[in-house]
Amino acid sequence: QVELLESGGGSVEPGGSLKLSCTFSPSTSGDYCMAWFRQAPGKEREGVAIINTDGSTSYRDSVKGRFSISQDNAENILYLEMNRMEPQDTATYYCARARKFYCTMRANIYNYWGRGTQVTVSS
16 A cells, blocks of 8 residues: 655745655555646646656646755655745645656556645735
C-alpha cells in the first residue's frame, strides 16, 4: 500500500513563497516518477511539475522559473518550492506517483494520490 501525505499549504500574499512537502512510502516495485498537480474550484486538475526516475524535471509553462520540484530519496519526501506566487496559483495541491520511468502531465497515468493541501494566494 503506497501512501502519500502532503503538507505545507497555507495562505500567502502575491509575490510570496511556500514550500510543499509530500511524504511517501518507499518503492518496492522498481521505477516510479512523481508529480505535483493542482485543482482550483470549478476547474480541472492540472499538472504542475514532474520529476522522473532519472531526476529530470518538467513544468507547466505558467510556473516555469517560479516553481521547483525536488525529491529527497533518503527521506522519501517530494518537495514543491513555489516563489513569486500569483493569485492564479490558488488551488488544492496534490502529489501523485506513477509506476513509470517517465511521467507526463496526464492525471490518468498516476497510480497513487495524496489527499491534497490548500494553497491560497491573496492580498
